Amino acid sequence: MDTDALLLSRLQFAFTIAFHIIFPSFTIGLASFLAVLEGLWLATRNVAFKTLYLFWLKVFAISFGMGVVTGVVMSYELGTNWSAFSKAASPVIGPLLAFEVLTAFFLEASFLGVMLFGWRKVGPGLHFAATAIVAVGTLISAFWIISANSWMQHPVGFAQAADGSLRAVDWLEVIFSPTFPARLAHMVLAAYLTTALVVGAASAWRLLRSPGEAESRLALRMAVGMFAITAPLQLLVGDHSGRMLAVTQPAKLAAIEAFWETRARQDFHVAAWPDRAIEGNRWELSIPEVGSLITTGNYDAELKGLKAFAPADRPPVFIVFWAFRVMVGLGLAMIGLGLWGAWLIWRNRLEQTRPFLLACVAMGPMGFVAVICGWIVAEVGRQPWVIYGIMRTSEGVSPVAAGAVSASLLAFLVIYALIFGAGVLYILRLLAEGPVAGSREAPPPEPRAPGSALAAAPDDPDPEAAP
Amino acid sequence: MSLDLPLIWAGVIAAAVLLYVLLDGFDLGVGILFPFAGSKARRDVMMDSIAPVWDGNETWLVLGGGGLFAAFPGAYAVVGPALYLPLIAMLLGLILRGVAFEFRLRGRRRGKAFWTVAFAGGSLVAAFAQGCVLGGFIQGINVRDGAFAGGPFDWLSPYSLTAGAGVVAGYALLGAAWLMWRTEGELHALARRWALIAGAAVAVLLAAVSIATLYVDPRAAARWGFEGGGFDFARLAPRLIVPALGAAGLALAGWGLGRNSHHLPFVGAMLLFFSGYLGLAVSFFPYVAPYSLTIWQAASADNALGLMLVGVAILLPLILGYTVWVYWLFRGKVSGDAGYH
Numbered sequence: 001m002d003t004d005a006l007l008l009s010r011l012q013f014a015f016t017i018a019f020h021i022i023f024p025s026f027t028i029g030l031a032s033f034l035a036v037l038e039g040l041w042l043a044t045r046n047v048a049f050k051t052l053y054l055f056w057l058k059v060f061a062i063s064f065g066m067g068v069v070t071g072v073v074m075s076y077e078l079g080t081n082w083s084a085f086s087k088a089a090s091p092v093i094g095p096l097l098a099f100e101v102l103t104a105f106f107l108e109a110s111f112l113g114v115m116l117f118g119w120r121k122v123g124p125g126l127h128f129a130a131t132a133i134v135a136v137g138t139l140i141s142a143f144w145i146i147s148a149n150s151w152m153q154h155p156v157g158f159a160q161a162a163d164g165s166l167r168a169v170d171w172l173e174v175i176f177s178p179t180f181p182a183r184l185a186h187m188v189l190a191a192y193l194t195t196a197l198v199v200g201a202a203s204a205w206r207l208l209r210s211p212g213e214a215e216s217r218l219a220l221r222m223a224v225g226m227f228a229i230t231a232p233l234q235l236l237v238g239d240h241s242g243r244m245l246a247v248t249q250p251a252k253l254a255a256i257e258a259f260w261e262t263r264a265r266q267d268f269h270v271a272a273w274p275d276r277a278i279e280g281n282r283w284e285l286s287i288p289e290v291g292s293l294i295t296t297g298n299y300d301a302e303l304k305g306l307k308a309f310a311p312a313d314r315p316p317v318f319i320v321f322w323a324f325r326v327m328v329g330l331g332l333a334m335i336g337l338g339l340w341g342a343w344l345i346w347r348n349r350l351e352q353t354r355p356f357l358l359a360c361v362a363m364g365p366m367g368f369v370a371v372i373c374g375w376i377v378a379e380v381g382r383q384p385w386v387i388y389g390i391m392r393t394s395e396g397v398s399p400v401a402a403g404a405v406s407a408s409l410l411a412f413l414v415i416y417a418l419i420f421g422a423g424v425l426y427i428l429r430l431l432a433e434g435p436v437a438g439s440r441e442a443p444p445p446e447p448r449a450p451g452s453a454l455a456a457a458p459d460d461p462d463p464e465a466a467p
Numbered sequence: 468m469s470l471d472l473p474l475i476w477a478g479v480i481a482a483a484v485l486l487y488v489l490l491d492g493f494d495l496g497v498g499i500l501f502p503f504a505g506s507k508a509r510r511d512v513m514m515d516s517i518a519p520v521w522d523g524n525e526t527w528l529v530l531g532g533g534g535l536f537a538a539f540p541g542a543y544a545v546v547g548p549a550l551y552l553p554l555i556a557m558l559l560g561l562i563l564r565g566v567a568f569e570f571r572l573r574g575r576r577r578g579k580a581f582w583t584v585a586f587a588g589g590s591l592v593a594a595f596a597q598g599c600v601l602g603g604f605i606q607g608i609n610v611r612d613g614a615f616a617g618g619p620f621d622w623l624s625p626y627s628l629t630a631g632a633g634v635v636a637g638y639a640l641l642g643a644a645w646l647m648w649r650t651e652g653e654l655h656a657l658a659r660r661w662a663l664i665a666g667a668a669v670a671v672l673l674a675a676v677s678i679a680t681l682y683v684d685p686r687a688a689a690r691w692g693f694e695g696g697g698f699d700f701a702r703l704a705p706r707l708i709v710p711a712l713g714a715a716g717l718a719l720a721g722w723g724l725g726r727n728s729h730h731l732p733f734v735g736a737m738l739l740f741f742s743g744y745l746g747l748a749v750s751f752f753p754y755v756a757p758y759s760l761t762i763w764q765a766a767s768a769d770n771a772l773g774l775m776l777v778g779v780a781i782l783l784p785l786i787l788g789y790t791v792w793v794y795w796l797f798r799g800k801v802s803g804d805a806g807y808h
Binding site: 398 | 619
């Protein structure tokens, strides 16, 4: 093992998991949205719901595929790059990941086939069941992976033997560790919020081009309703999650707020340039004495500063501080957008208000940005630990050569850039077509599933695409 | 407690990997055969025949990897770094061919052409890399104090490259046999020709790899009766069932091809893979990393294995049940020429 291999492995893991999390955070929300759409279609027989379902199903198929293939990477990367961590952590979190495969992955993968290709092969009730099962599968998957992550953030319910190996003592304590419920709620809300913003942006974009489109009006109202409710909820859940940090991960909290000294009535830094070299902030824009109040709800609470930790135990400050501020800033913008939208719905002026539609379009990708920033806060803020307080990240790395890891990192960068570019292009093309054109298929010569290769081929917009 | 949990888990993971090889084997094989289809219409049918099931098939690989992590962390921690490069190559190949299912539909002229190549290339790379992983694994891994202690190219040898070629040919045979079963007309006839060629290649490569294994690994050779230049037929005799099964599979596939059966070649190809798999078990049990770590040395804590076993006992039958249902739902011929008159 050498330090280059460690750094490269960290870069590679950070890159591959940040890339991966984009897709689950979209498909968790989208799967639930699809289940709601199909349920509403069956209940009301309003064709607009069916059109929206078939349209978003195509977007779902593209994103889900990208989530699957980038997720398979994660299940092997633990072994290729973090073998020492895997060996140590497996007796405790191994079953959690195994249960994720057994309870979620198979369910999602199998019923996705029915969802995409079974439209004419099964009855409407069974097809709806397949959609609902996929939606539940995505949530079960989130349950297990956040459970494993929560344990790594705040390990409980285990014992460490003299040789350093870990062993679970109480499985329920391991699975439902104290920070898990808030983290799970935070992640699922983030997924719903991200999806609502994308659906809102796509619908708003369509309404800017063709204001009368009934499907887009419907979808926009559903999206605005969703983020108007989830954005404020997310603030509450996130705040609850943050308050626990004062107890469970004080160093992370200090990094988030760029607190250096331990004191009561910390100053709240709206913006700052924290620098580990000088053990302080190069400059800061602060509100005196309210930092303790904002982070814990208690004006007089004494909060630890980074200097209370040995330099080797401090997380990187700058990136954690700013990732947190971007996430919260975007969250506040989402709340504002939700309030504005709710007011416009109440005044019945939602679709005519161009500035609002433009704002929706601009906020479309912001859920992803916020999710990645949140992930950075959680994971970089946990450094230098991979299992908080138990195992350092540097102790978890595999005995691999730096050259091999640089080659793999380069390959991941190239391939991911390629599939990301293509995936985004294809999704944007679909979104630009809109629900009516985008969900339509040429009448098949015989029963054929929407989304299948032959059904879509005659629809191809490029005349040269014919064989 | 008298349950030998590591032994049970070795069985579970072996079954998962076998199912993976058989199931993803045929859909990777379809990808490998993609360049030979000759027309977009045929390629569309080939892809349609596997589109509803490939994701479920690939999940068995996640269960194999995730199961190894959870049940045999000692082996997972050794295999990952030792076979780093082929494993990463496999993942990258699987990424390219996995996204190609949707991307190929969405791409226009150049995009479609690109993702057609990516689907074929990704399938080929993934299959070849899996063969290299297998070869590197059989050759043995340099383990010191329970951790990998070798270099990044330890796995690379004529033996592992031959194993890679063998897996490619084997998957091509499975893919061709699958297409014979699920398509008709021109494509069915084409698939029959592919199955003949791939079958011949598999017969040669499987024999070559099997014999080479005896030279690469003397301890495996000893189990088949070849020890220190001597030969003990009494030891070989009961194990002859394994090559016999392989020969039966090959014969069944060949016979099926001869009388143009639609499903026998697929059954024969699966039997052939099963015999190869049994051969590995005979050669290496109970080592989970050949001749350096046994399943008991590499196993996780008993309470973790026990908890997961309860889960597997309940969930695996359920998974197998709905997997069979999905295959049954999408049964029958995928009709080719519709829409392309």
